[in-house]
Amino acid sequence: SKTWVLARHFEGFPEDSNFELKLEQQPEPKDGEVLLEALFLSVDPYMRPFSRLRVKEGGVMIGTQVAKVIQSNNSAFPIGCHVVGRCGWRTHTVSDGTGLTHLLSDWPQEVPMSLALGAIGMPGLTALYGLEEVLGLQAGDTLLVNAAAGAVGSTVGQIAKIKGCRVVGSTGSDAKVAYLKELGFDEAFNYKTVSSLEEVLKTASPDGYHCFFENVGGPFSSVAIPQMKEFGRIALCGGISTYNDTTPQTGPYPHLTMIFKQLKMEGFLVGRWEHKNQEALRRLMAWKREGKLQCREHVTEGFENMPAAFMGMLQGDNIGKAIVKV
Ligand code: NDP
Secondary structure, eight states, X not given: OEEEEEXXXXXXXXXXXXXXXXXXXXXXXXXXXXXXXXXXXXXXXXXXHHHXXXXXXXXXXXXXXXXXXXXXXXXXXXXXXXXXXXXXXXXXXXXXXXXXXXXXXXXXXTSOGGGGGTTTSHHHHHHHHIIIIISOOOXXXXXXXXXXXXXXXXXXXXXXXXXXXXXXXXXXXXXXXXXXXXXXXXXXXXXXXXXXXXXXXXHHOTTOEEEEEESSOTHHHHHHGGGEEEEEEEXXXXXXXXXXXXXXXXXXXXHHHHHHTTOEEEEOOGGGGGGGHHHHHHHHHHHHHTTOOOOOEEEEEOGGGHHHHHHHHHTTOOSBEEEEEO
């Protein structure tokens, strides 16, 4: 069995030397335990900031995977069943079942199980809860979303279209802009090549934005917030433009604009609504089966390539959800 450990904490953008591949004896499950074999592993932005809090140097990198039970001494998880587990970057894991969830019981054959790490998993739930619980999205709203071609952003935009909204997306390449148009975004632009972000936001929605689903942070926010309508709502989901900073950002948020326009801004973590996950996953699956939710994946082959897949995602190589197939 193989694991990727965090050899030393990240300083700035991750490098190969932050990671070390370790070979270990295949673990044996005891009474009440199962042995899992990873099929797909997720690489996610949160791993960059959370690793400092959750992983000691020399410890296994944090992460979620879709795995198959290959040995079982636990009747809740028989041999052959598939689970989503927070096992870290490992090919094989012994677990007593804590933190494992079964895939939806009626997961359709034609839907790839890897989507349990993407649109029908944590990123999809993030999109849905951010829109419904935080923003209170209403038909007719105009929504701005950034990192729009990624796992969360592409799902945000599609759900907002299902709900009858106008959607504007910001993303980092022309190929991604074309993808957003394919998904039905009303407006999409490449933030790396626009001459003025302010102008492009004004042109895309001259009357401003009811809702802003914020994935990026940093200077983007400072330009986007003044484009909100009065009583606009902002969901602070992520700040990927700041995750590799060596000194923490201290703003500035255009806070007078926030006061004068009476904006509402709320940070959130997807785990807040865990008790609703099963029902929410069923809704995401239904949209997928009805052809209303496209779930593109950016697949890297080979467990050895976990660090490369992670760093590639952080620099925007992915269209859709970045995953690793073992
Ligand atoms: P993505 O699939 O969107 O991948 C990350 C993307 O971020 C890249 O593809 C890249 O796309 C973009 N990016 C990288 N650097 C920058 C930059 N400097 N400025 C702007 N964009 C950048 O990842 P996810 O969909 O998994 O996550 C999106 C956001 O949602 C992240 O901020 C993440 O932390 C957050 N999140 C929050 C959760 C919560 O509970 N609050 C749960 C899950 C995710 P591009 O080419 O467009 O630059």
